[in-house]
Amino acid sequence: xxxxxxxxxxxxxxxxxxxxxxxxxxxxxxxxxxxxxxxxxxxxxxxxxxxxxxxxxxxxxxxxxxxxxxxxxxxxxxxxxxxxxxxxxxxxxxxxxxxxxxxxxxxxxxxxxxxxxxxxxxxxxxxxxxxxx
Numbered sequence: 544x545x546x547x548x549x550x551x552x553x554x555x556x557x558x559x560x561x562x563x564x565x566x567x568x569x570x571x572x573x574x575x576x577x578x579x580x581x582x583x584x585x586x587x588x589x590x591x592x593x594x595x596x597x598x599x600x601x602x603x604x605x606x607x608x609x610x611x612x613x614x615x616x617x618x619x620x621x622x623x624x625x626x627x628x629x630x631x632x633x634x635x636x637x638x639x640x641x642x643x644x645x646x647x648x649x650x651x652x653x654x655x656x657x658x659x660x661x662x663x664x665x666x667x668x669x670x671x672x673x674x675x676x
Contacts, residue, residue: 596623604675613649614674615640618664633659 562578569575603620606612619629630637635656642648643656657668664671 596620607674610646612644613646614671615649615660616644617675618660618666618671622664629663632663635659 564576565579566574567577600617600620603612603617607614607617615629619626624632626637626640630640633640635643643652643660654668657671661668661671
């Protein structure tokens with residue numbers, strides 16, 4: 544695409560004043576870079592992904608409030624992580640993290656284990672124990 548044709552559509556990236564680097568052809572036919580604020584197909588895909596994340600966070604929050612999962616699952620979703628990533632960050636096996644999702648197991652976790660989760664989520668142990676509101 545030519546440098547003048549690089550899309551500058553409104554996108555979700557505008558919310559964070561971010562631009563994306565794209566390759567384009569200049570007037571002399573040479574490849575160069577140009578900043579783009581986004582384009583509609585990418586905006587739609589990004590908005591759909593963000594909407595899906597918000598939905599998963601809310602579902603996890605409701606499960607915590609209902610007492611069917613621990614706050615660890617909620618904060619994992621809130622921080623846009625999955626089980627594999629969270630397990631690697633805290634240094635536990637995936638099955639161990641999944642076990643910590645059980646409220647009865649979560650309530651018995653040591654402060655040392657809770658501190659690992661709190662550090663990864665960038666919250667205090669108290670915030671982790673209290674969960675979402």
